[in-house]
Amino acid sequence: MKYIINLTVTFDPDNRLLILKSDTQQSVELSKPATRLLNELINNNRVNLVRDDILKNVWEDYGFSPSNASLNNHISELRKAFSNLGINKDIIFTVPRVGFRMDAEIHPIQKGITEQTPNDNVPALNEGLTVSPEGTSPDIDEHKDGSSIYRSLKKHRMLSFVLALLLLLTTLIGMTTLIHTKKESISFLLTHEKCSIYNLNDNKPNKAYTAKIIKEMAEEGIDCSREDLDIFYAEAHPDNERLRVRLLAACSKIDTTRYKNCLNYKTVE
Template sequence: MRYDIEGFITFDTEDASLLNLLTGDCVELSQTSTRLLAELLNHRGDILSRSEIFHSVFDQYGARASNSNLNQYISTLRRNLSDLGVEKEIITTVPRIGFKIADDVVIHNDREYRTPFLEEKVPDPTRNPPSPSFFERIARIMTLGFVLILLLIRPHNADSGEDIHKIVDDQCIIFTSPALTLWDVKNSFNFTTQPFDCSQPKELYLYKKQIKGTLGNIIHLLLIECNNGNCESFYYREKTNV
């Protein structure tokens, strides 16, 4: 299960990780922390008592449960989220009862939305119209794409060539990091639903980051293509176990 927190933090229960999509920073979580955060997110809007958490997060998995132990895991999760740039308090304490996800936190999960990027196309005979949450999510993705352009790429404000590399190929103007070549850019389109095409004027923004961790290596790829004022973004992630 994957959760989007506040529009720029991704929590993946399979990878046991928290990822800031704006910076590429990633925090690996312990299995207990992963279960705890997932349990709170699954019951957002509800208050989970300490006894409920002890049973579902600790006891069922043979982990030691105590008030001090639970407080330590909650504190660690709060610090992890803060380190990744989340300013508001995601997990709130309900005195003498337990914990809950704050009411003003924006949360989405992959049950509410499935990304079209590299998604297997499954025929839908009913062709039900998309729900409003779908359009809201698309708007969030497009907004995030433009924020990434401003925060990560910033081609017009780069002070030196060390920050950004500009590549011109046919009618494409490509902005990426100096570590990536034109071959890397073209190869990135293998992970998208469309080919590399520079027959018409367009701008391409490529952000690629590889994170090596104890649980495996994770590759994050963000590709943004802008043509005639319209931008389309593609996000790809791959994890290989060590």
């Protein structure tokens, strides 16, 4: 999974890259330990991580010998990489006598959505077509096979699909920002450990429905045993066998009316 950090930098752990969103030609390649370390910090964003836990999760669990010196060196590598890409504000903090904490705005890039470079914004709908000299009707280029046309149309449909998903996600985010003023319009389902779970659909949930939400929370790595969270869940097109979209938001609370941040998750079937 990729992540957008502070709306400025994209983290691609599979390719070990930090990429500037405004100019994808500018990127920094990370070492393997630094990539694992950044993953650990992102997964525990705004949580104080103990040095021993970091060393175990980033080094020992992967069969490498841990050391505080190595941890310090790779923390420096990450700070320098962010600085080189224009994030001048420190987002990785040293917690004295404890360890480290990342404090950033993190947005996961979910399943079914891929980032687009500027050249990908407009699909080549006319690929494989030529226009007659009179300009009245297009003819299929004899030198292009049918597969090229199929790929072009498929890409166009995918772009429309992605835009529809983004609209759904934007709607969900807007709803979660208004929770503290309109909580009476949202259906409270249950309390799971430290999490309060709310349903954004109009349906009357049963035990199977709530069990599905808890299962999806576990699959996304939402740990209700560690933090007091408000969870918001919605389904789009639940009866459509060809397209089901499930949206999940996990919001960290400052108090009863305000949130620190909300992480949003989307699943497409």
